[in-house]
Amino acid sequence: MHVLLSFAASLDGCLDDTTPERLLLSNPEDFDRVDAARAACDAILVGAGTVRADDPRLLVRSAERRAERVALGLAPSPLRVVLTGAGGIDPEAKVLTTPGAETLLIEGRPDLRAVLAELERRGVRRLMVEGGSAVLSAFLAEDLADEIQYAAAPFLIGDAAAPRAFGRPGAVLFPQSPDRRMILAESRALGDVQYTRYLVRRGHSDEELLRLTIELSRSCPPVLKAYSVGAIIAAPDGSVLSTGYSREPRYGLGDPSANHAEEVAIAKLGYEDPRLRTATLYTSLEPCSPRASRPRSCTDHILAAGIPRVVLGWREPTLLAVCDGVERLSAAGVEVLEPAGFAAAVAEVNRAVLSQD
Ligand SMILES: NC(=O)c1ccc[n+]([C@@H]2O[C@H](COP(=O)([O-])OP(=O)(O)OC[C@H]3O[C@@H](n4cnc5c(N)ncnc54)[C@H](OP(=O)(O)O)[C@@H]3O)[C@@H](O)[C@H]2O)c1
Ligand SMILES: [Zn+2]
Structure with a gap:
């Protein structure tokens, strides 16, 4: 199961102040x-502390998003x-x-791994943990977080x-080492x-880095006529040198809405690196x-950059174009x-792209 921790915090890392009124840290764009x-x-x-303090409904607000789910x-x-x-x-x-949704009340402070096993049994594959302080810390202390979504809000609580x-x-956070350096998957200003x-990484096998590219691809602004792709460039010791995702705002390549993951990741380093x-x-x-969208394909960029090894998750289906990237890379001696x-x-x-006729 993929566990993502989501919260808004003040610049000094607080989830709330100490007054009984709910402090709205976020803004409409971030909501x-x-x-x-x-x-x-x-x-x-x-x-339970969040339910007592904020009494949230925990529903999807947008009627359009609810209809898409249905x-x-x-x-x-x-x-x-x-x-x-x-x-x-x-x-x-x-x-x-x-x-508007089913609610599962789990009582008696059970072991979090047992909670995840029960949710998995109910078909949950992606779990969003929305707080509060004790529960977020507990997931981290048990090393159960795969992703952190953090909205930094323009407040200083100072309390x-x-x-x-x-x-x-008292919370023991997961052991930090260079190996555990998280991967920045997205950063953008939403109003103020x-x-x-x-993304939290666990080791540096090919499979782990490939899994992370798929998670990274979830940061792509969705469109109906182009794929959402994630790319990571890693050194032989597994350290991440660069990342990119489709349509990632990166200027200098042309219209950012045509940007491809691999070209963005390479452009962040430059061919000379x-x-x-x-x-x-x-x-x-x-x-x-x-x-079609640009003179240089990502295969051209990989060859021009002299990257000797490529690991991919899926061959492009012949839907939007007939792709011969693998053949061209292999013919040029790339593993x-x-x-x-x-x-x-x-x-x-x-x-959404694949279901179009
Ligand atoms: N800014 C944000 O994004 C955001 C989001 C959510 C919440 N908040 C704020 O966070 C505050 C609430 O945080 P909180 O720490 O008091 O409450 P919390 O983390 O929401 O809830 C803690 C309670 O959960 C229960 N629990 C069950 N199993 C647990 C486990 N394994 N580990 C920890 N707790 C477990 C316990 O309930 P019992 O008390 O019944 O034993 C515990 O007291 C509020 O001020 C709220 O406004 C902010
Ligand atoms: Zn491309």
């Missing part, structure tokens, strides 16, 4: 971003999950009484008693809020060749690997 993230998950989990055969909003310990929650809490996003005293998405000559390029989809087991996940991210 809409959270709404899209909710719609892309199978379940949303919060702790068209895919899903419930209009994801399953709502509340963890409680001894305290319980008010039976009138909105999460229990507002219709040691205010709830913090992480690191509540800075939104940042980080000597590390490219020993690097591996991981990409969720076969590098394009030929290409191309296509580990099994990733095609379904790439197709899932691109299901």
Whole structure:
């Protein structure tokens, strides 16, 4: 299961102040971003403290997003999950009484791994944890987070008693080492809020880096006529040198809405970077060749950069173009690997494009 932790915090890392009124840290643009993230998950989990403090409904607000979920055969909003310990929650809490999604109340402070196993049994593959402080810290302490979505809000709380996003005293956060350096998957300003998405990595096998490219591809602004692709360039020791995703705003390549993941990742380093000559390029989809939107295809860029090794998740289906990227790379002496087991996940991210006739 993929577990993403989502929260808004002040610049000094607080989730709230200590007054009884709810402090709205986020803004309408960021709430809409959270709404899209909710719609892309199978379940949303919060702790009892959040229900007591904020009384959230935990539903997808946008009627359009609810309709898209229904068209895919899903419930209009994801399953709502509340963890409680001894305290319980008010039976009138909105999460229990507002219709629109099923709610699962898990009592007795169970082991988080057991909670995830139970959710998996119910078909949950993507879980969004929306707080609060104790629950976010608990997921990190158990090393159960795969992704962090952090909205930095223009406030300074300056109160040691205010709830913090992480690191509540006594919480043991997952061991940090250069190996655990997270991958910046996205960063953008939403009005006065800075939104940042980080991916947690577990090791540096080809399979792990390929899995991360697919997660990265979820940062692509969706469009109906082009694939969503993620690319990572890594050094032989597995350290990440560069990343890119389709339509990532990166200027100097032409219209950013035509940007491809691999060309963005290469452009961030520049052809002259000597590390490219020993690097591996991981990409969720076969590098394009030929290409209609620009003179240089991603295959051309890989060859021009002298990248000796490419690992890809899925060969491009003959839907938008007939691609011969793998053949051209192999013919030029590039080692191309296509580990099994990733095609379904790439197709899932691109299901809107693939379902067109
Ligand atoms: N800015 C944001 O994005 C955001 C998001 C959410 C919440 N918040 C804020 O965060 C604050 C609430 O945080 P919080 O720490 O008090 O509450 P919390 O993390 O929402 O809930 C903690 C409670 O969850 C229950 N629980 C069950 N299993 C647990 C486990 N394994 N680990 C930890 N808790 C478990 C316990 O309930 P019992 O008490 O019943 O034992 C515990 O007291 C509020 O101020 C809220 O406004 C902010
Ligand atoms: Zn391309």
